[in-house]
Amino acid sequence: MEKSFNRILIIKMRFHGDMLLTTPVISTLKRRYPDAQIDVLLYQDTIPILSENLEIHALYGMAKKGSGTKEKISNFLSLVKTLRARRYDLIVNLTDQWMVSLLVRLLPAPVKISQNYSHRQSSFWKKSFTYLAPFSGQHVVERNLSVLAPLGISDVCLDTTMSYRSEHWEKLRAQLTEQDITGQYVVIQPTARQLFKCWDDEKFSEVVDALQQRGYAVVLTCGPGEEDLACVRRIAEGCQHKPVTALAGKTRFPELAALIDHAALFIGVDSAPMHIAAAVKTPIVCLFGATDHVFWRPWSDNAIQLWAGDYQPMPERKDRERNKKYLSVIPAQDVIAAADKLLADMPQEATS
Numbered sequence: 001m002e003k004s005f006n007r008i009l010i011i012k013m014r015f016h017g018d019m020l021l022t023t024p025v026i027s028t029l030k031r032r033y034p035d036a037q038i039d040v041l042l043y044q045d046t047i048p049i050l051s052e053n054l055e056i057h058a059l060y061g062m063a064k065k066g067s068g069t070k071e072k073i074s075n076f077l078s079l080v081k082t083l084r085a086r087r088y089d090l091i092v093n094l095t096d097q098w099m100v101s102l103l104v105r106l107l108p109a110p111v112k113i114s115q116n117y118s119h120r121q122s123s124f125w126k127k128s129f130t131y132l133a134p135f136s137g138q139h140v141v142e143r144n145l146s147v148l149a150p151l152g153i154s155d156v157c158l159d160t161t162m163s164y165r166s167e168h169w170e171k172l173r174a175q176l177t178e179q180d181i182t183g184q185y186v187v188i189q190p191t192a193r194q195l196f197k198c199w200d201d202e203k204f205s206e207v208v209d210a211l212q213q214r215g216y217a218v219v220l221t222c223g224p225g226e227e228d229l230a231c232v233r234r235i236a237e238g239c240q241h242k243p244v245t246a247l248a249g250k251t252r253f254p255e256l257a258a259l260i261d262h263a264a265l266f267i268g269v270d271s272a273p274m275h276i277a278a279a280v281k282t283p284i285v286c287l288f289g290a291t292d293h294v295f296w297r298p299w300s301d302n303a304i305q306l307w308a309g310d311y312q313p314m315p316e317r318k319d320r321e322r323n324k325k326y327l328s329v330i331p332a333q334d335v336i337a338a339a340d341k342l343l344a345d346m347p348q349e350a351t352s
Contacts, residue, residue, distance in 0.1 A: 003111065003151075005033050005090040009083065011041045011103075012094040013062055015193070016049045016253065017272035020160055020279060021140050021299070022094060023053065027157035028148060029092070030055045039086065041079070049253040049272065052163035080106050092147055093129065096120055101128040115147045141299050160299055162279035164254035164261070172251070172259050176219075179244045184346070185217040186339070187260050187277075188243070189268040190235060191228040196320060197270045199287055199327040201231060205238030206332040207267065211339065216264065218243035221251060221273065264346055265339060269327065274298055283342040285335060289326030290314045304338040306330050 008029055012022045019042055026038055037057035040050060044061030051059065060082065063075035076099070084107055091107060093100055093114035101120075104112055105128050116132040126132060131150040137143045145156050176185070190204045208218045220235060220243050222228035232248045251259060257276050260266050266277035267285045275298065277284045284303035288296070293307040308314055311329040315321075 003090075005029075005036050005111070007086055007088045008033070008036050008038045008090045008092065009041060009086070009088045009107070009109070010038065010092045010094065011100055013041070013043050013097055013100075014046075014095065015272065016046050017275045018140075019046045019049050020162060020272065020275045022144055023050075023055075023161040023279070024141055024157050024159060025092065025094065025144050025148065026053070026055050027159065027161060028145065028153060028155075031155065031157055032151070032153050039083075039088075041083070049162075049276075052165060052254045053161060054163060055161070076103070079103070083107055094144055094147055098125075101125045104128045113147060113150050115143075138294055139297065139299065140295055143295075160275065160279040162253075162257045162276045164257045168255045169258040169262065172247075172255055173262075175247060176244075179217075179219075179246055181217045181219070181244065183215075183217065184264040185219055185244075186211050186265045186267065187219050187221060187263040187273075187282075189221045189266070189271065189273040191222040191231050192269045192271040195323050196290055196326055198231075198325055199269060199330065200325065201234045202238055203330075203332040203335070204235045207335050207339070208235065208239045208243050209241070210332075210336045212239075212241050212243070214340075214343075216343070219259065219263075220245050220248055221256060221259070222248045224249040265342055267335065267339060270296055278303065283346075285338045285342065287327050287330055287335070290317070290320045290324075292317075302342070304342060306334055306338060 029038055039058045040056055041060045043064050045064050047059050047061055050056060060079060063072045088109040091104055091109045091112045096117045101124055112129045113131045113133060114129040116134050133147045133149045135143050136146040192198055211218050220232045222232050229249050232245050236242050236245050257280055260277050260282050261280035263282055266282045268274045269287050270291050274286050278298040278300035284298050284300055286298050287306050289308040297305055308326045308329050
């Protein structure tokens with residue numbers, strides 16, 4: 001397809017990590033059409049993870065899932081009015097929510113591309129788009145990029161992007177100094193949205209102690225929810241020497257990116273911060289349980305992934321118990337050994 005596009009809308013409505021993993025599509029389109037304005041439609045509460053991305057012209061927020069019906073309808077109608085005024089010439093859809101087909105029909109654009117979802121084969125859905133692109137690739141990044149096949153773009157960008165401003169790091173560096181951290185440190189984010197993605201608190205405490213015995217300060221981070229904060233408190237209380245918990249629940253995504261970017265190592269579970277670490281190219285030790293460890297693995301060449309399925313069989317997704325910690329079969333010593341391996345050749349110098 002030999003066309004030039006001036007205004008592009010990308011639609012993706014999922015969680016924070018999913019949004020970050022769409023950035024190779026954004027970068028590829030920006031590289032191919034450098035003068036184009038690229039907008040993104042996403043859930044309102046996931047806007048912060050893309051808020052500093054300079055390749056994006058504007059972010060438009062769809063009311064989140066928990067919103068009331070009246071709010072959703074009002075938000076939808078307002079978005080239709082706003083997006084119609086943008087007069088897009090290309091719409092790229094990366095989401096399978098049914099209302100997208102209606103939204104896209106209400107937006108006048110000559111080219112409308114969607115991924116070809118097997119469960120969205122109704123005539124109404126299929127006729128809402130000018131092209132349906134088949135999926136290809138094993139990883140979510142590759143699968144996202146497959147939507148661009150109808151455009152004939154061969155030079156794709158494979159890097160994910162997590163952006164922040166210099167003042168975000170200056171703020172974090174000042175806070176670290178207040179906690180007596182002036183040298184290298186490790187960031188550990190032990191929490192995730194679902195319990196089946198979490199590891200045992202006492203094992204995280206063991207890892208924290210091992211790292212601090214090796215001379216690394218440890219910073220525990222998490223989301224602002226009380227359950228997340230309680231998890232961080234339990235881990236800290238189980239340590240021989242308390243890690244830094246003052247930043248837990250207090251860092252917005254750009255600030256968290258700055259913190260992880262300047263860390264010697266990131267340790268965490270299958271969650272958005274793990275994907276942030278991959279984007280800023282910080283070494284990663286990540287733990288996976290009963291989730292697709294190939295599809296969602298960190299998009300990084302400098303990561304060690306510990307999958308619970310290598311220790312005992314994991315259930316199929318349909319048989320997964322949401323309140324079971326499948327990661328419990330992973331020993332603390334294996335995580336410590338992975339951390340030692342990634343840290344082995346790193347210089348012991350002050351954080352810059």
